[in-house]
Amino acid sequence: MISSNEKYKGFSLIELMIVVAIVGILASIAYPSYQSFMTDGYRGSAQADMLAFAAAMERHHSGSFSYQGAGAGGANTGAPTIFATYSPSTEAAGNKRYDLTIVSADATSYQLKATPVSSTAQASDGALFYFSDGRKGWDVNNNGSLAAGEYCWSC
Numbered sequence: 577m578i579s580s581n582e583k584y585k586g587f588s589l590i591e592l593m594i595v596v597a598i599v600g601i602l603a604s605i606a607y608p609s610y611q612s613f614m615t616d617g618y619r620g621s622a623q624a625d626m627l628a629f630a631a632a633m634e635r636h637h638s639g640s641f642s643y644q645g646a647g648a649g650g651a652n653t654g655a656p657t658i659f660a661t662y663s664p665s666t667e668a669a670g671n672k673r674y675d676l677t678i679v680s681a682d683a684t685s686y687q688l689k690a691t692p693v694s695s696t697a698q699a700s701d702g703a704l705f706y707f708s709d710g711r712k713g714w715d716v717n718n719n720g721s722l723a724a725g726e727y728c729w730s731c
Contacts, residue, residue, distance in 0.1 A: 618698055621664035622674040622690045623729050626706045629688055632659040643681040652681045673698045
């Protein structure tokens with residue numbers, strides 16, 4: 577039997593509920609920041625893959641003296657045969673966040689595009705572009721075209 581001068585040890589239900597509420601509030605604040613961090617990270621992976629894709633296009637050019645024929649089946653546009661068709665290329669295709677395509681290619685120039693996969697958190701992030709002259713573009717407002725202020729990857 578417990579005497580009146582002995583104290584109970586532990587937490588009351590009210591104290592536990594207060595801690596749970598505080599943890600919930602902190603989680604609701606931290607989760608959007610985490611999602612933003614992940615979106616930025618996958619965009620960075622796509623940018624790295626676009627540069628590697630551009631290097632593959634240059635290797636193709638050095639062998640054929642043209643950017644033409646770098647697409648699947650020798651096509652000038654569409655899915656590439658000379659590089660992975662998705663990003664991040666270091667992961668399995670089932671984890672892709674971007675589809676990589678050749679928008680245009682001729683003897684002296686090309687345009688590459690990384691389109692966010694619609695079933696992922698990247699869907700509203702906007703497409704990335706890379707041009708053979710070194711220009712980079714990011715459709716920040718996701719309207720389908722590049723405005724004058726969107727010719728950069730860190731706009």
